[in-house]
Amino acid sequence: MASAPGGDPVLAACKDKLKHFRLKELKDVLYKIGLSKHGKKQELVDKIVAILSDQQDQASKIDGLPNRLMVGKETVVKIVEDTFRKMREPANAVSASGNQNELGYSVMPMKNPDDSAQLDIKVRCPCGNSMATGSMIQCDHPRCSVWQHIDCVIIPEKTADTAPQELPSSFYCEMCRVSRADPFWVTINHPLLPVSVAPSNIMADGSYTVQYIEKTFPLSRANREMLQKAEYDIQVWCILLDDKVPFRMHWPLHSDMQINGIPVRVVSRQATQPLGANGRDDGLMLTQFLKEGPNKIVLSRSDSRAFCLGVRIAKRRSLEEVLNLVPKEQDGEKFDDALSRVRRCVGGGTEADNADSDSDIEVVADSVSVNLRCPMTGSRIKVAGRFKPCVHMGCFDLEAFVELNQRSRKV
Ligand SMILES: [Zn+2]
Ligand SMILES: [Zn+2]
Ligand SMILES: [Zn+2]
Known part of the structure; x- marks a missing residue:
């Protein structure tokens, strides 16, 4: 697809709009394309122009651009146009800071789900489906960059109007979130990959049903031996999917757990108290309850919110470290x-x-x-x-x- 960048009227119109963009708009556009938002203002403009000019080769040389883009040029043009229109809306001009609605875009529109070009995308989602289907969102952690289904990991805000879904300005997958939740533990591996913990149903009397989730995961001999060392532990963790504090653990109300049939207290707080001391919860240490081979955990809870749970082996850091x-x-x-x-x-x-x-x-x-x-x-x-x-x-x-x-x- 050869095109003369200078002669393309669509490109010229976009370039003109980009000139008016503040940092916020440029970052919004890059976020929606699924690219890194880091860099000086001009670098951000250059990145977007490179994509619009079909300069794929040049684009991939610019720091932070993947070799293959997740969205088509047409989508990028539309994102630029919509962002420009949004910026010009009077309501937006008045409140230059604060609650601007993000535009609801498919971050990664899939033209053809069978397209083999999509095969090298790393998808890991708590729903368990590793296919790239529907709208996807990418983890902002540069060494992770995993893609997840928006419908599985973003909880739409319950508003009366049918405003488009608001995407967060930064997004981290649940593994990256839990890895950063506690600097005193370094994640080593994940015997149980994160799984969705669905909200409880509401009953006629307004209370919530008690729901159970049961998971079995293997513990290898090598991992079992690693856990003999004092500085290693295996823990089951849980986070609230749309937690305002992304990097903390958070257990549902009325959490109870059985590990290989043994009832274990999950948190030391009251069942109805939302969070533990200092506004955070901890992971539950499992080492003493586990055996080599398959292990079974059952979590029961009664909470209207969506959580995510996983099991990780972690190594303790000293205060000095x-x-x-x-x-x-x-x-x-x-x-x-x-x-x-x-x-x-x-x-x-x-x-x-x-x-x-x-x-x-x-x-x-x-x-x-x-x-x-x-x-x-x-x-x-x-x-x-x-x-x-x-x-x-x-x-x-x-x-x-x-x-x-x-x-x-x-x-
Ligand atoms: Zn999913
Ligand atoms: Zn991640
Ligand atoms: Zn501060």
Whole structure:
């Protein structure tokens, strides 16, 4: 399909629209195409233009582009046009930040499910079907990039109108979510791949039915031997599919479990209390209940929400190892980046900085005070820590934070 990029009127129209896009629109478009949203504004524009120009060869050379695109050029054109139209809508112009509705697109429209070109897509979905059918969504973790069925992993918001389904701005599969839920454990393998835990049905009196899920998984001799070592454990975990906090475990209300016929307490909280201490649940350690060969777990619960459950073998990290995970000072934020972040906080900054920033922070401050006392311990900060996505300037004491997190667990 040879085409002269300069002479294509559709391309020219799209290019013109791209010029008007802010970072938000560019990221939305890339997200819907299923590509990485990282990069400078111009790089994001270049990525989209490369796809629209049929420059597949060039496109795949640009960092973050897969060799084969998941959507056709026509779909990309439509996404650009719709995003532009949406941006121009008066309602949207008023609320420049906040609850903008995402457009409901098929992230990966399948023209022909038998098309052999789709065979190299990695599909792993808690429904158990590994075929790419219907609309798909991809995990944002670069080393995972697994595809899942949107209908299986995204819970549509219950709204009265028939607005198109809203897709999250970032998406992680349940395996990546659980791997990041607890820095004190490193996932080694998954004897039971994640499975959907369907919501309970509502009964005439308004209560929910008790539902059971039964799963059998094998434990190999090698894994059994690995579990003899003190630092390894095997755990069954559960997450709430549409949890607002993506990286935490979360068990259904009234959870009870039987492991090889033995009743085991899943969580230490009350059956009706939504979450454990510190607003999170833990995985259930299974090592003492399992044997080599097939093992059976049964979960009963009574909860109207959809969850996902799996079994993983994990290795314990020491406090020292966890502290070592925190990026070293020289690997952290570059001085220039820090400077421009602080400038954005204070409201100044250069023209060029502001052109690319669609930041919500519009307050201009004359002076800013930064507290050197840790908000958790009340003493002076030794190593100042900050979460990576945070734009504010306040800090906490890093070691105190990690230690407190370790001490506050029930194990
Ligand atoms: Zn599925
Ligand atoms: Zn993933
Ligand atoms: Zn913060």
